[in-house]
Amino acid sequence: MTRTLTRNRVVLGLAAGALAGVLAGCGGGNGGGSTTSTPPKKSVEPGVTQVNADLTDFHIALSQKTFKPGSYTFVATNNGHHDHALEIEGSAGEHRTKTLAPGASGTVKVTLKSGTYEIYCPVDGHKDLGMKTKITVGGSSAPVNKTPQNSNGY
Numbered sequence: 001m002t003r004t005l006t007r008n009r010v011v012l013g014l015a016a017g018a019l020a021g022v023l024a025g026c027g028g029g030n031g032g033g034s035t036t037s038t039p040p041k042k043s044v045e046p047g048v049t050q051v052n053a054d055l056t057d058f059h060i061a062l063s064q065k066t067f068k069p070g071s072y073t074f075v076a077t078n079n080g081h082h083d084h085a086l087e088i089e090g091s092a093g094e095h096r097t098k099t100l101a102p103g104a105s106g107t108v109k110v111t112l113k114s115g116t117y118e119i120y121c122p123v124d125g126h127k128d129l130g131m132k133t134k135i136t137v138g139g140s141s142a143p144v145n146k147t148p149q150n151s152n153g154y
């Protein structure tokens, strides 16, 4: 019987533990149970429309301008050089992302009903610098106010 010895190549690909970048500067008090490092969920639920908001210095560009009543997830990306955030204000109250550093993105969920909403950046003075826009939810065409005319039946 002939035995063939196969040489197993043992690849020791262990890179040097490059764990130098372990969270430096975590000094300070113990934050409660909620750390702020939760990544935003990318999965969009069924029936939820995703709207992208491009935040720059100092402008907000939305991926869509017309809205129907329903549930939306606004995904704001800060493409500027300052901190920005996205706030949606309307009859349903205020909804906003956290303040986003340049390059960061965040989401805010909101249920839009018919009406007008103001969308702006709540960071100091940015609204007045131009980071604001308005959206109208529902039919923007002429209001259909058909008041039924009751003819006098008697």
Ligand SMILES: [Cu+2]
Binding pocket: 082, 083, 084, 085, 121, 122, 123, 126, 131
């Ligand atoms: Cu801003």
